[in-house]
Amino acid sequence: MSIWDYANPKRFMQLTDRVLPWSLALTVLILGTGLIWGYFFTPDDYKQGSTVKILFVHVPAAMMAINAWIMMLLASLIWFIRRHHVSALAARAAAPVGLVFTLIALITGALWGQPMWNTWWEWDPRLTSFLILCLFYLGYIALWSAIEDPDTAADLTAVLCMVGSVFAVLSRYAVKFWNQGLHQDSTILKVGEKDPIDAAYYLPLVACIIGFILLFITLVLIRTRTAIRARRLNVLLARERMEG
Numbered sequence: 001m002s003i004w005d006y007a008n009p010k011r012f013m014q015l016t017d018r019v020l021p022w023s024l025a026l027t028v029l030i031l032g033t034g035l036i037w038g039y040f041f042t043p044d045d046y047k048q049g050s051t052v053k054i055l056f057v058h059v060p061a062a063m064m065a066i067n068a069w070i071m072m073l074l075a076s077l078i079w080f081i082r083r084h085h086v087s088a089l090a091a092r093a094a095a096p097v098g099l100v101f102t103l104i105a106l107i108t109g110a111l112w113g114q115p116m117w118n119t120w121w122e123w124d125p126r127l128t129s130f131l132i133l134c135l136f137y138l139g140y141i142a143l144w145s146a147i148e149d150p151d152t153a154a155d156l157t158a159v160l161c162m163v164g165s166v167f168a169v170l171s172r173y174a175v176k177f178w179n180q181g182l183h184q185d186s187t188i189l190k191v192g193e194k195d196p197i198d199a200a201y202y203l204p205l206v207a208c209i210i211g212f213i214l215l216f217i218t219l220v221l222i223r224t225r226t227a228i229r230a231r232r233l234n235v236l237l238a239r240e241r242m243e244g
Contacts (some may be wrong), residue, residue: 007084009228016221023218031211038204045198054112056205060212062105062130062171068098068216069133069161069168072140076158086224089231090155091161091222092144097216099137106134131169136164150231 038056045052075091078084109127110120116240121127140160147153 004082004084007078007082009084010084011230013225013228016225020218020225023040023214023221027211027214027218030207031215034204034209034211035209036225037202038208042200043185045205048116050075051112051115052201054199056208058105058108059113059205060209061101061108063218064212065098065102065105065130065133066168066171068094068101069137069164069215071220072161073097073165073168075155076161079154080158085150085154085231086228088150088158089227090220090224092154092157093227094216094220095137095140095144097223099134099141101212101216102130102134102137106130126171133164133167136160136167140164149176153217181237 035056039053042053044050072091072094075087075094078087079091113122114120140157143157143160144153147156
């Protein structure tokens with residue numbers, strides 16, 4: 001069986017019927033474990049004190065805000081190439097979830113930055129590109145809502161998604177592109193190297209990241225299933241109006 005077979009709404013619903021209970025259970029287990037472990041069983045940082053523990057929410061939320069947009073881009077490209085409605089619905093379903101992750105990252109970043117950098121906001125390259133990405137999320141959601149024809153909406157939002165992907169990439173690699181700003185480069189993958197993340201925080205942070213990934217997958221599957229049901233209902237209502 002090809003992976004494209006699951007672009008059929010019926011098969012997609014059958015697959016997610018089996019997957020969702022597992023993804024929901026794993027989300028609760030892993031994310032709950034990571035947050036409890038991180039907040040209650042890790043020491044305070046010698047410089048940042050207990051405020052460092054906001055990283056268990058801030059870092060995964062920021063990562064998923066960017067990766068959610070990348071997922072939307074891939075789903076939009078599939079829509080353009082294959083014209084599979086499930087991919088367009090999945091991209092639309094991911095947008096509000098990605099927006100919430102973006103807002104969480106911005107808010108927790110401000111809460112973290114004020115005591116650490118003595119400022120709530122700085123026009124840092126990463127912060128600026130991240131704020132622009134947030135605005136693209138808002139524009140994407142608004143564009144879907146403003147256009148009645150779903151295929152036209154899928155086409156136009158796909159184009160917007162491609163343009164917004166520039167800022168998703170900038171948000172991820174701004175520290176490498178501009179050797180300035182408040183943010184440091186990623187330290188999650190640098191255990192054993194110079195200036196790595198402390199080992200006491202590493203494992204709970206990884207658990208939180210995995211938990212946020214599972215949370216994103218679970219929410220997108222639920223929202224996509226809801227969108228498929230809504231589209232079926234609209235078709236049935238349209239047929240009833242025509243017959244009536």
